[in-house]
Amino acid sequence: xxxxxxxxxxxxxxxxxxxxxxxxxxxxxxxxxxxxxxxxxxxxxxxxxxxxxxxxxxxxxxxxxxxxxxxxxxxxxxxxxxxxxxxxxxxxxxxxxxxxxxxxxxxxxxxxxxxxxxxxxxxxxxxxxxxxxxxxxxxxxxxxxxxxxxxxxxxxxxxxxxxxxxxxxxxxxxxxxxxxxxxxxxxxxxxxxxxxxxxxxxxxxxxxxxxxxxxxxxxxxxxxxxxxxxxxxxxxxxxxxxxxxxxxxxxxxxxxxxxxxxxxxxxxxxxxxxxxxxxxxxxxxxxxxxxxxxxxxxxxxxxxx
Amino acid sequence: xxxxxxxxxxxxxxxxxxxxxxxxxxxxxxxxxxxxxxxxxxxxxxxxxxxxxxxxxxxxxxxxxxxxxxxxxxxxxxxxxxxxxxxxxxxxxxxxxxxxxxxxxxxxxxxxxxxxxxxxxxxxxxxxxxxxxxxxxxxxxxxxxxxxxxxxxxxxxxxxxxxxxxxxxxxxxxxxxxxxxxxxxxxxxxxxxxxxxxxxxxxxxxxxxxxxxxxxxxxxxxxxxxxxxxxxxxxxxxxxxxxxxxxxxxxxxxxxxxxxxxxxxxxxxxxxxxxxxxxxxxxxxxxxxxxxxxxxxxxxxxxxxxxxxxxxxxxxxxxxxxxxxxxxxxxxx
Numbered sequence: 001x002x003x004x005x006x007x008x009x010x011x012x013x014x015x016x017x018x019x020x021x022x023x024x025x026x027x028x029x030x031x032x033x034x035x036x037x038x039x040x041x042x043x044x045x046x047x048x049x050x051x052x053x054x055x056x057x058x059x060x061x062x063x064x065x066x067x068x069x070x071x072x073x074x075x076x077x078x079x080x081x082x083x084x085x086x087x088x089x090x091x092x093x094x095x096x097x098x099x100x101x102x103x104x105x106x107x108x109x110x111x112x113x114x115x116x117x118x119x120x121x122x123x124x125x126x127x128x129x130x131x132x133x134x135x136x137x138x139x140x141x142x143x144x145x146x147x148x149x150x151x152x153x154x155x156x157x158x159x160x161x162x163x164x165x166x167x168x169x170x171x172x173x174x175x176x177x178x179x180x181x182x183x184x185x186x187x188x189x190x191x192x193x194x195x196x197x198x199x200x201x202x203x204x205x206x207x208x209x210x211x212x213x214x215x216x217x218x219x220x221x222x223x224x225x226x227x228x229x230x231x232x233x234x235x236x237x238x239x240x241x242x243x244x245x246x247x248x249x250x251x252x253x254x255x256x257x258x259x260x261x262x263x264x265x266x267x268x269x270x271x272x273x274x275x276x277x278x279x280x281x282x283x284x285x286x287x288x289x290x291x292x293x294x295x296x297x298x299x300x301x302x303x304x305x
Numbered sequence: 306x307x308x309x310x311x312x313x314x315x316x317x318x319x320x321x322x323x324x325x326x327x328x329x330x331x332x333x334x335x336x337x338x339x340x341x342x343x344x345x346x347x348x349x350x351x352x353x354x355x356x357x358x359x360x361x362x363x364x365x366x367x368x369x370x371x372x373x374x375x376x377x378x379x380x381x382x383x384x385x386x387x388x389x390x391x392x393x394x395x396x397x398x399x400x401x402x403x404x405x406x407x408x409x410x411x412x413x414x415x416x417x418x419x420x421x422x423x424x425x426x427x428x429x430x431x432x433x434x435x436x437x438x439x440x441x442x443x444x445x446x447x448x449x450x451x452x453x454x455x456x457x458x459x460x461x462x463x464x465x466x467x468x469x470x471x472x473x474x475x476x477x478x479x480x481x482x483x484x485x486x487x488x489x490x491x492x493x494x495x496x497x498x499x500x501x502x503x504x505x506x507x508x509x510x511x512x513x514x515x516x517x518x519x520x521x522x523x524x525x526x527x528x529x530x531x532x533x534x535x536x537x538x539x540x541x542x543x544x545x546x547x548x549x550x551x552x553x554x555x556x557x558x559x560x561x562x563x564x565x566x567x568x569x570x571x572x573x574x575x576x577x578x579x580x581x582x583x584x585x586x587x588x589x590x591x592x593x594x595x596x597x598x599x600x601x602x603x604x605x606x607x608x609x610x611x612x613x614x615x616x617x618x619x620x621x622x623x624x625x626x627x628x629x630x631x632x633x634x635x636x637x638x
Contacts, residue, residue, distance in 0.1 A: 094612055098484055101338040101612035103362050121485045123496035
């Protein structure tokens with residue numbers, strides 16, 4: 001970088017000064033945050049930052065896990081649907097799970113985004129990666145999978161100890177529930193996703209697994225797909241002992257109405273009045289899942305007074 | 306209004322609309338879910354780099370999306386114009402011949418068998434579109450050439466059939482895949498990587514140029530194919546050329562951003578209201594007009610309910626239907 005100038009000494013001097021300045025600045029600049037490349041739970045390779053401390057959550061269950069691990073302060077953004085814990089609703093929102101605003105996410109300057117293929121599109125994850133924001137994905141199709149996701153996020157976010165403790169607590173509660181209901185006959189449960197037409201859950205879904213863990217048998221082990229449709233004729237021979245409805249805002253009929261609906265009123269479970277609402281947390285793969293499991297176990301196997 | 310298609314007029318109209326497009330682009334760059342001061346936007350554009358938040362938002366999120374809207378809008382509008390002339394039917398749009406349904410089947414099929422390779426989807430969609438193009442051609446020709454009547458029938462039947470297949474495949478897909486495809490089916494400009502743009506843009510420009518070369522012949526085709534033949538037009542060749550180029554434009558557009566509706570149907574009509582039926586003037590008007598309208602629709606899609614983003618196909622449908630009704634009343638009354 002020799003500049004042709006007046007007086008070689010001055011040119012060399014400024015060159016030397018530049019070198020010294022650069023060397024000093026490099027020493028003073030913070031060391032580059034080292035990243036490691038890991039495979040996330042969806043088998044994508046992710047460039048994880050060493051110490052992520054600005055997190056964006058793209059799904060409500062992930063938000064719950066982040067708070068449960070004590071990282072609520074590090075959450076800089078979540079979705080419109082993140083409703084628990086209550087503090088999560090006042091975090092800056094980035095939009096819906098399925099089509100969040102990339103601009104809003106970028107403006108929050110996160111160093112890591114957390115998503116799940118159950119709620120988010122792969123295209124969103126790819127796009128965020130292209131914009132320089134790593135995306136770590138978790139996924140679970142079973143109760144055990146939820147515990148594994150919590151452990152995994154704990155490791156990724158530097159809270160492995162908290163995660164192990166949380167998972168141990170959840171496992172202990174699960175064990176207690178299983179011990180209480182052990183040996184009891186398992187009622188056949190129909191989980192109604194929608195009633196007109198009748199849509200229920202497939203045997204290999206998350207909710208089916210929770211029902212099994214709570215000591216029930218999800219109706220229709222031969223049904224195909226995630227949300228199989230059943231006609232009432234097909235339902236009658238399956239003869240569920242218990243009917244479960246999700247307690248969501250969009251599910252408006254009261255349980256009493258089913259006593260009058262054709263087809264439904266002939267079901268033994270309806271005649272016996274064994275219809276129950278189940279909390280929405282039954283499909284949220286997060287820390288409160290054990291609450292849902294417990295609620296379900298109490299429905300399927302009422303405690304003896 | 307009919308404007309004579311002198312070269313001078315063609316240039317003047319094109320330049321005016323191009324300037325309008327530039328203005329629309331600049332305004333759109335300043336709008337979005339994150340409020341950026343004008344100064345920051347200007348600086349980001351001028352210095353073309355840097356890692357400031359404004360630069361990332363403007364150059365890596367908004368600009369690629371706007372560019373995509375320009376090319377897809379132009380492609381669909383030119384395809385619609387060309388097909389309306391080819392089929393001599395003002396209701397024709399780029400999807401009436403089943404191209405978008407074919408692309409959708411291709412995309413869903415790619416999801417079904419491979420799933421995780423996002424890049425495969427546009428290629429599979431394009432393949433689906435091209436296979437449909439060949440199939441409808443074979444089905445719809447009569448006497449060795451395209452006859453608009455049989456072609457429309459062949460296209461509509463194929464589109465219906467493919468739609469049924471799409472619904473069937475959707476019931477078999479897992480929920481997460483359905484979610485992704487639903488956005489694609491509604492038309493979505495938000496997730497195309499810039500790299501794809503580098504292939505798209507020249508391809509679309511070439512195809513539009515190809516149709517423009519046939520502009521005078523398109524004018525004559527409107528008189529009817531027999532009359533056109535009498536006037537010396539090689540009808541079979543022109544029809545095949547227009548069919549292939551319009552299908553290519555539609556296939557490219559739909560493969561990347563899904564089935565954005567109403568544009569290909571309405572922009573030709575709006576263009577005709579502005580400049581008349583001469584395709585030498587109508588084609589550039591439609592191309593630039595379609596670009597402007599899609600950029601505006603997309604800007605609305607990403608700002609109307611911010612931070613939620615609407616799929617752009619929803620905006621063109623909600624805006625397009627009233628415009629269509631207005632046009633209908635105006636021409637009927």
